[in-house]
Amino acid sequence: MTTNITPKQTSDTELVAQQSSIEDELTTNGSSLDVDSLDENLSDDEPASDYEEINDDEDQDEYASSIAGQVLSQVIDITHTVTEKEAGLRIDKLASQVFTDFSRVQLQGWVGDGSLLYNGSVQKPKQRVKAGDVIHLSTTLQQHSEDQPENIAIDVVYEDDDVLVIDKPVGMVVHPGAGNQTGTLVNALLYHYPQQHHLPRAGLVHRIDKDTSGLLLIGKTKPAQMALMEQLKDKSVYRHYQCVVAGDAASLLRHRRIDAPIGRHRNQRTKMTVMTAGREAVTHLLNVTPLNDNYCLLDVGLETGRTHQIRVHLSHITYPIVGDRVYGGRRQLRAGLTEAQRQAIGNFPRQALHAYTLGFVHPTTGEDIEVTTPIPEDMQKLISVLTDGYDDE
Incomplete structure (x- = not known):
């Protein structure tokens, strides 16, 4: 049509x-x-x-x-240390389990643009993690209203x-x-x-x-x-x-x-x-x-x-x-x-x-x-x- x-x-x-x-x-x-x-x-x-x-x-x-x-700004700054139970997971899969306020698609994007770092460096979403490794999410979200x-x-x-x-x-x-x-x-x-x-x-x-x-x-x-x-x-x-x-x-x-x-x-x-x-x-x-x-x-x-x-x-x-x-x-x-x-x-x-x-x-x-x-x-x-x-x- x-x-x-x-x-x-x-x-x-x-x-x-x-x-x-x-x-x-x-x-x-x-x-x-x-x-x-x-x-x-x-x-x-x-x-x-x-x-x-x-x-x-x-x-x-x-x-x-x-x-x-x-438009309001919301600063996100979260760090997580990988546990023994979490070892072997992909970065994006682990991130979706620990940063539950965000969708997996959002997190994959942040892995790609450097907002989500693995041991201080940018890695691909499919990278497997090890116990003791650190993932760090640092980004700023734009909030478009004060709706509750x-x-x-x-x-x-x-x-x-x-x-x-x-x-x-x-x-x-x-x-x-x-x-x-x-x-x-x-x-x-x-x-x-x-x-x-x-x-x-x-x-x-x-x-x-x-x-x-x-x-x-x-x-x-x-x-x-x-x-x-x-x-x-x-x-x-x-x-x-x-x-x-x-x-x-x-x-x-x-x-x-x-x-x-x-x-x-x-x-x-x-x-x-x-x-x-x-x-x-x-x-x-x-x-x-x-x-x-x-x-x-x-x-x-x-x-x-x-x-x-x-x-x-x-x-x-x-x-x-x-x-x-x-x-x-x-x-x-x-x-x-x-x-x-x-x-x-x-x-x-x-x-x-x-x-x-x-x-x-x-x-x-x-x-x-x-x-x-x-x-x-x-x-x-x-x-x-x-x-x-x-x-x-």
């Missing part, structure tokens, strides 16, 4: 007129049902408070800049010496910011992986909304983090999402590729919108599964990574994500719903959006890695209610 196609140029006035015309048609034709009875939380006025992803070209540069934080470690459980779905993939639950903020100084994924990472305190945002490569669940990619070393961020910029990382939307399958299938530039809303600066002056944004509807006559489960792929891209694009084509208070509004209620279905939609507490597949090239081995995670329980229950009694045969 790396093809670059120039978006169709449409004026902002035309876009607003198209949007108003479509909404009028929906109301006139009865596609929306009893809008006044919809939960007041589904208004269009609530501002967005989180960003979905900023992860390519200038967007990624903006994110990289934002994660730099305040917190004992918060995280769901690790993939891990090796270089990379972590976390399944983020609904309600967890990715990193500290205004109004969210604690309880974030970064705080959790710093507790479970203290050696990552010297990495920007504890190694985070990208981010998703507080109320979007799913997979996040994290580098465990500086080279790995930088390599993965470069992959996001050149689009060799792919991300697939599942979401429940208000829309029939036939209509959605006419929008398999949504190519519409996105920029910041002129009046509501915390919201994004489709606009001619925006930056290129391309979303692919990879699969459309009917849940009933007016609701579907989508499999969505991102070709670009604009802020709130999936939510903005689906709202723009008038098929918003269920539970999206910012971009969904009253169009979430369609005709033909049972009372139970109406309640399930009106009471769903977040956008029904889940990042379920993440693919990338391993920064060290070059291997193609793909990680998946099942759709969360709250979305499963919503899907079950919407499909109750529906037969598409």
Whole structure:
């Protein structure tokens, strides 16, 4: 998905007129049902408070800049004398056993650049040690924030010496910011992986909304983090999402590729919108599964990574994500719903959006890695209610 196609140029006035015309048609034709009875939380006025992803070209540069934080210096100076039991081990293996705050990959790098000395001299990582020998680690780490470690459980779905993939639950903020100084994924990472305190945002490569669940990619070393961020910029990382939307399958299938530039809303600066002056944004509807006559489960792929891209694009084509208070509004209620279905939609507490597949090239081995995670329980229950009694045969 790396093809670059120039978006169709449409004026902002035309876009607003198209949007108003479509909404009028929906109301006139009865596609929306009893809008006044919809939960007041589904208004269009609530501002967005989180960003979905900023992860390519200038967007990624903006994110990289934002994660730099305040740089602090941490001096490391540790000496260890080899015991009889440790004799015969490789230097890098021994170092990983005694300097447990750092990964083996980090330690191998320090052996190579002279930060970790063997009997006062530089040796290769495979050098075997003898009892009484001395290994000495002397380096300075850059700490990028004063974020504090917190004992918060995280769901690790993939891990090796270089990379972590976390399944983020609904309600967890990715990193500290205004109004969210604690309880974030970064705080959790710093507790479970203290050696990552010297990495920007504890190694985070990208981010998703507080109320979007799913997979996040994290580098465990500086080279790995930088390599993965470069992959996001050149689009060799792919991300697939599942979401429940208000829309029939036939209509959605006419929008398999949504190519519409996105920029910041002129009046509501915390919201994004489709606009001619925006930056290129391309979303692919990879699969459309009917849940009933007016609701579907989508499999969505991102070709670009604009802020709130999936939510903005689906709202723009008038098929918003269920539970999206910012971009969904009253169009979430369609005709033909049972009372139970109406309640399930009106009471769903977040956008029904889940990042379920993440693919990338391993920064060290070059291997193609793909990680998946099942759709969360709250979305499963919503899907079950919407499909109750529906037969598409």
